[in-house]
Structure formats: C-alpha cells, structure tokens
Amino acid sequence: MRYKVECNLDYEVQVAGTPFVFNIEAQRRVGQTVVEEHLSLSQDLAPKRFTLPESGNRYLRIHADQGKLTVYYEAVVDLDPVEIAPAEVQEMPAGRLPFEVVMHTYPSRYIESDLLSQFAQKEFGHLPPGYQRVVSICNWVHDHLDYVPGSSDEKTSARDTLLQRQGVCRDFAHLAIAFCRALGIPARFVSAFAWRLFPPDFHAVMEAWLEGPEGGAWFLFDPTRKAAADGLVRIGIGIGRDAAEVAFCSPCGAVTYGKPEVRIEALHGSDTDRLTTTAVTLTAA
C-alpha cells in the first residue's frame, strides 16, 4: 500500500534567529518505508537533522530569519503491515517485557495511569487479557467521550478527560493509553498522517505493546475512529510517552502561525480493504 503525504506550515517570525524544532517527517521503521521525500523551506536555511535512537523520531532544527516562513514536506511512503489474527495476539507478561518497553508502563505528565488504576481494574480487569482487551478499552473511550474540537487545552490530562467526557484525538489517545498502562500493558503516544481523517490534520493515536506468534510488537489503535474505518492507515511521525514529547513544531520565541495543511492520498494499487478485520502490527521491537 503506497501513500503520498504532504504538509504545509506557515509562520510569521518576529525575531531573527528564532529557533524551531520540527518533527514532521515520516518515520523509517519496519513496515513503513519512505520511498521518496522532499522538504522545502521558504527561507534559505540549512536545517540540522537528528533522529532520536529510542523513538526513531526525525527532528529538524532551524534558526529562522525574521518574516514569513513556510515549511513544506512531501513523501511517498509504503506501508507493509504484518497481519495477525486478533485471537493470536496476547498481552506479554511483565517479566518478559523488553527493558526499553517497560518505561511505557509508567505514568507520564498527561497520563496519570497510577491514579486510574482502580478505575481501569473495575472496567477492564475482568476481561480476558489480549488484543481484544485493548480493543475494548478503545471502544470504551470512543463510546464514553464526545469528540469536541476546542474542548481541551494543552494542560488537559487523561484524568481531566475522564471527568470532562470530551476531547480531541490527543485526549482520546491519552485516556486509552492510561487504561492500558493501568493494567500493565505498555502503551505510547503516536502522531501520524491518517488516511481519510476529516478534516485533514495531524492525528494522534496510540500503540500498545502486545505479543503475536512472532514475538512482541507495537500494535496501532485509534480510539477516535476518526480516520478511515477500512484500514489502520497511519503514517507515523512521532512517538513518545505522551503529547508532552511529541509536537510537530516547537518554536522558541514570538511566532504567529496558521493552521497546518495536511494531506494524505492512497496511490494507485493500494488495497486497504483487506485490513478491515485484522490486527496489524507496524513495527517490531
């Protein structure tokens, strides 16, 4: 399955030399191949690049000149998910979790999983462990929250969301991750290009660490169900404990900006229908 993704970001920089860090380029990981990509900046700048080893996040840093700054990124990306039947996907016992995965069972700024442990036990503790339990968590989040743009802000945490019963994709992901971690299931926050998301935007979803016949892997879930129902088509950009660690743009200074324009299209030959009822893993450990 081949996709083309694009994003276009506009800024007005007040002070010369304002530093920006971007995390907008598609990740290179098992199951997600960047076939070609192109970045262009409206200012004549040489971005400094860095890929964080533990996440694979690709960062760009620039020091922008005063005035208008446009950042345009496009890429052609192949997704090659491994298909595994849900019934074959288990939770991994704590004693066998890879050490670098263990940290994704810890609470974080926006995901107070330790405070939601009783809540998670009462709602999901009695369900049989496995892929289907994470689906149940995502269904619960979908069914109990309203998706209301503007209903949350950058301080909103999973605990707040649970009480307010509304939020945006970021909040849905936080709450689903919180319930997973509260049950001992490693889970992390993912920013992505999402196919058929409407209106188009950067999307936030989650991954849970589960174990298929071939071993442990990060499995993708979208508790908002806002993107294409017929396939878990997400092109990962950033991974982190929660939204505190994943931002597509972090400027330092006085900057005004417009709404990001994001587009994703399926290229000739894509066949997403076959994914419909299947568990999909997009990466191996």
Next chain:
Amino acid sequence: MRYKVECNLDYEVQVAGTPFVFNIEAQRRVGQTVVEEHLSLSQDLAPKRFTLPESGNRYLRIHADQGKLTVYYEAVVDLDPVEIAPAEVQEMPAGRLPFEVVMHTYPSRYIESDLLSQFAQKEFGHLPPGYQRVVSICNWVHDHLDYVPGSSDEKTSARDTLLQRQGVCRDFAHLAIAFCRALGIPARFVSAFAWRLFPPDFHAVMEAWLEGPEGGAWFLFDPTRKAAADGLVRIGIGIGRDAAEVAFCSPCGAVTYGKPEVRIEALHGSDTDRLTTTAVTLTAA
C-alpha cells in the same frame, strides 16, 4: 415508628480548657420528633448550646478539663415520614426553587459538581427527570464504587472518588450529591444514626430537593445501601453542603480519642417493612 439512639464518645484531653464542638443530638424537624433525650458528660461542665437556623443542626460547646472525657447521648425519636409514590415526585424547575434551597445546587469543597457536569450529563442527562433519576444516580454510585474502609481520607473529594472507584459512606454521599447538583438538582449532605448499619457508626447519606404533590421537600437517599434495606430509617443529626460542614466532634487542640460507639434500635411497634418501595420525605421546606 419509634427508635432509640445512643452514642458514647471517649476522649483524653491533654490541655485544660480545650474547646470541643459536638453535633450529635438528633435534629428536630418535620417528620422527626425527639420524644426524650439525655446528654451526660463525665466532666462537670455546662455546655453552651446553639441551633443553627438554616440547618437545624444542634451544637454543643464545652471547654474540657485535662484528662478523660466521656460524652454520652441517648434519645427516643419518632419518625413519621410522609409517604409519596415515586411516580408523583418530580424535579423542581430552577425558577421555582426556594432561595434558601438554591445554594445546594452550588459546588462545595468536596463536591466539585461544576467539574462533573459533562460526566453527569452523559450518564444521567437522558433519563426522565424526577425521583427515579435520583435513584438511578444512587444506583450508579452503588454499582460503580467499592465500599472499602480506609480507602479515602479527609482530603478526598467527589472527583477523587469517581477516579478511585472506592470510598466510605462520606464518599458515596459526596459523589451522589455531585451528580445531582451537576444536573441542577439541589442536594445536601446528612449525618445520621442509621438503623441496622453494620458495623454501627455514624452514617452519611444525602438528601435531594424534589417536589411531591404537596410541594417541595428534602428526600432522603443512601447510595451505600449499607443500612437497613427495608426502610429509609435515618435519624438526622447534621446537615451541610458536604462533610466540611458536618462533623460530630470538632476539638481544637491535642486530643486522643477512641472509636465512637453508636447504637440504634427499633422500639416496640415499629413497622418499617411497609417502607420498602416508597419514596419518603422526612421534612418540608
């Protein structure tokens, strides 16, 4: 229906002149008649008495001597609840609420009803208004919380309880009140002697302001269902916005104390069975 209530409180006072305020005497209100009562103190003190007009709470203040202090109270109380069929009990529109009742729609220290407004709307907003909706709230609280002695402390609020999914009678009452207020239903906190509560102790329940054929009144509910299932037998002691305003004893100073001993028994001729399926109002506005 006639009941005898008793309580015995033991203290060890470190400093002479330590002030104590007690609120242990049964209220005198419509439907609850104190037939006889007796208070005894192990120290030779003249308590100062005060009944707060807006609540009817009866306060005693003493300045205790150093050493052992025992406070014993016993009373014979007649309950004469008005019986009204649940189907005839409605919620009262905001524009008709008595002014002194309106304040019980406001949030308070332990009852952040403003923060739970979305939650309450999502869970109970679609139910038909009336007595039965308050029953549904109490059922929800009963079904979603575990009654676990020691699981909360004096800082625990309704918001905390909702996340922790456990608590004691105080927490059950706070959460049920929070949901009522979030829907615009006036509700308040009540401390009481409760028949067949086991183990015997002071109990915390709630009252909601609803409207029967004869007008508005405070209706009693016990979301813990810990007391006698066959009758809403509660002998009210203290009323307030939440537990911050209702304490059976408030000493000021260094005091050690034992567990209060509380007893309530039905006297000859009581007939509580007929209450089972009936809405009961214990007071008029």
Next chain:
Amino acid sequence: MRYKVECNLDYEVQVAGTPFVFNIEAQRRVGQTVVEEHLSLSQDLAPKRFTLPESGNRYLRIHADQGKLTVYYEAVVDLDPVEIAPAEVQEMPAGRLPFEVVMHTYPSRYIESDLLSQFAQKEFGHLPPGYQRVVSICNWVHDHLDYVPGSSDEKTSARDTLLQRQGVCRDFAHLAIAFCRALGIPARFVSAFAWRLFPPDFHAVMEAWLEGPEGGAWFLFDPTRKAAADGLVRIGIGIGRDAAEVAFCSPCGAVTYGKPEVRIEALHGSDTDRLTTTAVTLTAA
C-alpha cells in the same frame, strides 16, 4: 460618608419565561445604610424578593420575556464604619467563635484551605496573631500575584491561583481567605461596589472575623488594592463562602449579555481621607 451607586445590566433573552436571579442591591447591615434606592426593569415584570437571613443577601427573581432586558439599580448609601486602631484588633480564639461564624473557617469549593494549611503555617504561622497578620496575608497576596484580566476562569480555585501567581479580584480574595481559614481565622467572600475601582465593575473583596474592644466583627480587606487607596469604601452586595455562592446574576437558560456598567460616586460631604490608616469594621456580628 454618603455614596451613590448605580449599575446597568443588559441581556438578550432567547426563550420566554427564562428565570433570572439577581443579587445587585446594596445590603442593609450595621454601618451600611441604604438611604434611598430604585430598581427599574425594561420589561413589565414583578420581581420576587428574598433576603437570605444568614447573609443578608437580597435576591430578586424574575421570569423574563423574550427579547431585550435591561436592569437598572441605583442607591444612595451611607457608610458609617466603626474605627478601631489596628493594634486593638485581635484574632478570636476558636473556643469563643460564634457558631454561625465557625462555618467560615471551613474549606469551600474555590478555597481549599485544608490543602494550604502547611503553606499558610510556613508563611504566616510565626507572625503575631491579630489584625496585622491578616494585613500581612493580604500584602503577600498582593505582592505575589499579578492582576491579569482573563488569566483565570470560573473553575480557578485558590490552589490554582497560588500556583499560577495571577488572577483577578475574585482570585485574590479566594487566596487571602484560604490563608486566613488555614490559620483558623474565619473569612468570607464579599461582592461590592468599590469606590475608585478602575475600570469600574463589581468588585470582590474579603472579610475576616476579628475581635475589637467591643467584640467580634467582620473586618474588610482588599488584597488587590485596586480600589481607592485612601479608604476602605466598599458597599457590600453579596456575602458567601466563596464565588460559588455570590453572583450578581444567575440566569437559567439561553441568554446573551453585555458587560455590566457600574458606577460609584462620593456625594457632598464625604470624608474618606481620615480612613487611611485605620482598621474599619463595617458590621457587627
């Protein structure tokens, strides 16, 4: 000292019969005499009036017709504060507090004084008790908070304000009250017309219960120092535990409104300068 106060409130009512409760009329209390007053409504309605006994708050209820609604209130009010030298004003020991005052030592929705008890002890616990300690609390609040319109909302509590270090008059009052209660000093929230407040608006201040040579009384403090520096000229409207209990207008339904217009002027013969360095009590118990 004689003052004229006015306020003008504009609403657009969407649904006929929308209930409104107003609390805009000057209180009648010791030291504050309403010489004359006038209320006019643009709609032909008969307001229902109620004065809450425990606070003296004067409420008006109307059921408004659809369309434009203007509420105009004017009054001439004499203030006759008792002047007491600060050095003669003491804190009242807990064991002597009037029972109806005790409740103002409890935490409330926006004033989590129980959670700030260590903070208050560390900052103010070592100061000698008395009027001057409450002044120190107000000074601390003034010096540590920025007055920033729009920096808080209707969910902001004293705990939030302490962390955010900014707020409006409501937040300044909440925090100062919180510190008082944390030290055992009864304190309550007051809405008022405030002389020389700029821009003119309803103001929020606080009162602490202290004891002068003639006995206990509520003493007025304004931690914002936004109103006239040369006199504690506040014409009290509403009193309550915190802002949850004091609102100048509580509509129930779909209503749009403009900014309230408020005016206060000193009438001929007023002499406020002599108040500068004096403790002032505006009411007796």
Next chain:
Amino acid sequence: MRYKVECNLDYEVQVAGTPFVFNIEAQRRVGQTVVEEHLSLSQDLAPKRFTLPESGNRYLRIHADQGKLTVYYEAVVDLDPVEIAPAEVQEMPAGRLPFEVVMHTYPSRYIESDLLSQFAQKEFGHLPPGYQRVVSICNWVHDHLDYVPGSSDEKTSARDTLLQRQGVCRDFAHLAIAFCRALGIPARFVSAFAWRLFPPDFHAVMEAWLEGPEGGAWFLFDPTRKAAADGLVRIGIGIGRDAAEVAFCSPCGAVTYGKPEVRIEALHGSDTDRLTTTAVTLTAA
C-alpha cells in the same frame, strides 16, 4: 576520590517465578568509574542484564523462587569530577540544546513544570541565568520545604509538594527540577549513593544541563543538603525524567521486604574538601 558502596536488600517471595527488576548498580559514565563490583543473590539465579542506552541505567532482571531472597551489591567507584568555577557555567540557549537533552525540558508525571511556569518566572525569572540561578532554585526549595519522612507518598507531585511545603528527597528533587524546566533549563532525576547521608539510604538528587567552557554537561545538585556538605559526592545509579522512571527495585507480585541497607565510605586518599565551593560536572553529553 575513591568510594566503596554497598547495599543489601531482603525480600520474602510468595510465588515462585515472581519477576524483579533491580537498578542498584553504579552507573559507568564520564567522571564515575566502577573499579570493581560484585553482586550476589541468595538464590541460585542467572540475572538478565540490560543497560538502557539513553540513560546508562543498568538493569538486572530475575525470576525469583519462593522464599527468602537477598540481593547484595558492593562496588568500588572512582569519582573524578571536572571542576569548573560557577561563574563560568551558563545556561544553554534553547536553540543549541542537544536533541536528546531537549526532552528533559518537558513536564512529566511528578513534575508538572508547565503548571508552575508563572510561579517559577515570578520567583526566579529576574535572576541572571547561569549556574547560580539553579543554586538559587535549590536554595529556595531547601528553605521553603521541611524535610519530613512520611509526609508524602507515591502519588505526590511537584505541585503537591509546593503546596504542602514538606516532603522527602524525592519531593525536593521533583520541585527543583520543575522550576528548572519551567525556566527552560533541562533537568532530570537521579538516584544515587550519597556520602554521609544520614540515615543512610538511597538518595534522590537532580541534574541540570548547563554549559561550561568545554560545552554542555549535566551538573549535580542536592536541594535537600542532606548529604555531605563538603562535597557533591553522589554515586549515580539511575537517571530518569522523574521518580516514575527510577526505582531501585520493581517486583511484580506478592512480595514483602525490609528496609534497604545502604553504606558508602570514602577510601584511603579521598580528598573531598577541595570541592566545597566548586561547581562539579560528573558527566559530559
């Protein structure tokens, strides 16, 4: 400077196969050389070892048998801190921070630096940036908090600590880190063996990323001042965003345990006095 460290941990394991993860071995990093070390387990188990690349934390995993389990670790460690005069140590501008350091400016579970940003600005925003500002932060934390064993629990965050004005080493570190991050200074949590800490125990301190003449490095601070005043002698064990990521032992299952025994002694020839007034960096980026 050469130190010998020891720790002895006792457990009673209820269920055979209970997994444990330990993080008790001294880190190997620039300025901290493990000369020799020895681990012994009372059960015949082969620990699985893992060093997390981004932190250098050394993890041991075992699956313990039922019964008594003792874990003993001893090591001889050389500390060779680089000495830099405080006046030469600057804060690093955001635009030059290494990418792997940037994440330590983000808020985390126990360090809500985003919520304390106004507070930090008001207290420390006016101070000249540099090493001395971090010292001022640590001094503030030391002066405003009481060190009270048992005054906090595993849910206590920096925000709570700021209000409660008390805590243990973990809380002191969290609050100091919170203020640093709120000002844009990267800071992280460190568990360590600390010389002359009394009573001996694992200690929690913090590191801030600053820039000396030779470039950026993590500088060590101890806002508790509980360990030896005459030298920043800390032998680092674990590094993380906050206490959620750094635990010396994480068992999964029913386990009882005793208090850990910890010892650190200076070996022949150590000269710590010269450190007294010097900034010390224990590692390079």
